[in-house]
Amino acid sequence: MDLEISQEVKDIQARAKAFVEEVAIPAEDKYDYARGRMPEDLVQDLRKEAKKRGLWTAHLPKSEGGLGLDLVGTALFFSELGRSPIAPYLCNCDAPDEGNMHLLHLAASEEQKEKYYRPLVEGKIRSAFAMTEPPPGAGSDPTSLATNAVKDGDHYVINGRKWYCTGANGAAFLIVMAKVNDSFRRTTMFLVPTDAKGYTMVQEIDVLGSHGPGGHCELNFDNVRVHESQILGKVAEGFRLSQERLGPARLTHCMRWIGLSRRSMEIAREYAIGRHLFGGKLADQQGIQWMFAEAGLKIESGYLLTLKAADLLRKGQDARQAISLAKWQVSETLNHCVDLAIQVCGSHGYSRYMKLELFYRDARAARIADGPTETHKMVIGRNLVTGKFGF
Ligand SMILES: Cc1cc2nc3c(=O)[nH]c(=O)nc-3n(C[C@H](O)[C@H](O)[C@H](O)COP(=O)(O)OP(=O)(O)OC[C@H]3O[C@@H](n4cnc5c(N)ncnc54)[C@H](O)[C@@H]3O)c2cc1C
Structure with a gap:
């Protein structure tokens, strides 16, 4: 694994750090707890500031208006940005738009790029990715996919129900996973504009955490007709493309979560140094120092797993096992660190x-x-037992 960091990436990292400290963290005080999101006017102003500082859509190639970072560079950048949960959206690098941009860049036709990709990159519209369905449809097990598209001349007619689709309320379009003519093997991605007849955003589901722009939504497709030119890639390429999207998207989540794990422990450190009890600082207590040691081990190992997976992906090597290991480890690390903090x-x-x-x-x-x-444990264990991946 070659983790040599160029001066250019170090400079970008420093700019991300400054943006988080000077712009994003102070703005978090304006978080609207009643609505579970930041005020939209403020967000638009701060997005202008991100553009001014050259941090907009940093994950894209330079030719697309990004900073041309490879995946390891992206990991370093996102782990700085992730220290504030609002910073990735301010820089137009948050889920689901970031993963959707990546997918459209890879697979969209020129016409689709003009209509969906470029406005998304410019921040003029938002998007959502619609895969998960209520039981008995697809969740952890994608083979239960129930949403179906039936071919009718040069159109497809989509019927189905999706839920927990992040950002769907107010999105301009959706990327919808559906079987074709009831064949799971022919699962396909369709670009569905949200003004399509028969499409309904049923509800923004009330959830434990923040809703973010567009919430987490339940959607209904009742005879939604889309022209065949709205297929992303080709018929039957749905699962191949979803792997292209999900691999890097899972990793970019890990990168942001590393940032938030670090920030949580930094907040805890400040408190532990300032709090005096039992004749000394809270930070002097060995029990507290062990909590920091535990957090340090988890963050460092999660960071290295994430960088390893990013390095494999940028070299075009099979990164599936490394991504699953990173996703498992870092998501648990985040929960552990925030709880400790x-x-x-x-x-x-x-x-x-x-x-x-x-x-x-x-x-x-x-x-x-x-x-x-x-x-992820199931996949990792199966790969190890069958010898598909070694230890
Ligand atoms: C905040 C949030 C945002 C999301 N955004 C999107 C989005 O934008 N688009 C989208 O399509 N989906 C989205 N999802 C859905 C998410 O991808 C699914 O929740 C996930 O794939 C799991 O599916 P499920 O919720 O249907 O759980 P189920 O498949 O019903 O599984 C329930 C539980 O079973 C357990 N389980 C699963 N497999 C195994 C196994 N092999 N062995 C043992 N136990 C197992 C797990 O603990 C799991 O939590 C989002 C979810 C959340 C919470």
Whole structure:
């Protein structure tokens, strides 16, 4: 693994760090707890600031308006940005748009790029990715996919129900996974504009954590007709493309979560140094130092697993096992670190003053979304038992 960091990447990292400290973290105080998101006017102003500082869509190639970082460079950049949960969206690098941009860049036709990709990159529109379905449809097990598209001349007619689709409320379009003519082997991705007849955003589902722009939504497709030119890639390429999207998207989540794990422990450190009890600083207690040691081990190993997977992906090598290991480890690390940080900060950590309670509620989704811990364990274990991947 070659982890030599160029001066250019170090400079970008430093700019991301400054943006988080000077712009994103102070703005977190304006978080609207009643609505579970940041005020939209403020977000638009701060997005202008991100553009001014050259941090917009940094994950894209330079030819597409990004900073041309490879995946290891992206890992370093995102782990700085992830220290504030609002910073990735301010820089137009947050889920689901970031993963959707990556997918459209790879697979969209020129016409689709003009209509969906470029406005997404410019931040003029938002998007959502619609895979998960209520039982008995697809969740952890994609083979249960129920949404179906039936060919009718040069159109497809989509019927089905999706839920927990992040960002769908107010999105301009969706990337919808559906079987074709009831054949799972022909699963395909369709670009569906949200003004399509028969499409309904049923509800923004009330969740434990923050909703972010567009929430987490339940969607209904009732005879939604889309022209065949709205297929992303080709018929039957749905699962291949979803792997192209999910691999890097899972990793970029890990990168952001490393940042938030570090920030949580930095908040805890500040409290532990400033709090005096039993004749000394809280930070002098060995029990507290061991909590920091535990967090340090988990963060460092999660970071290295993430970098290893990023390095494999940038070399075009099989990164599936490394991505599953990173996703499992880092999502658990985030939950562990935020929990430890609240414990170190005592009652104040449990309040809204320190932001840790918000991080705590948001962190819980990390162990479920993009494949729950248990499905990653299943895949990792199966690969090791069958010898597909070594130790
Ligand atoms: C905040 C958030 C945002 C999301 N955003 C999106 C989105 O934008 N688009 C989208 O399509 N989906 C999205 N999802 C859905 C997410 O991808 C699914 O929740 C995930 O794939 C799991 O599916 P499920 O919720 O249906 O759980 P189920 O498949 O019903 O599984 C339930 C539980 O069973 C356990 N389990 C699963 N497999 C195994 C196994 N092999 N062995 C033992 N136990 C197992 C796990 O603990 C799992 O949590 C989001 C979810 C959340 C929470």
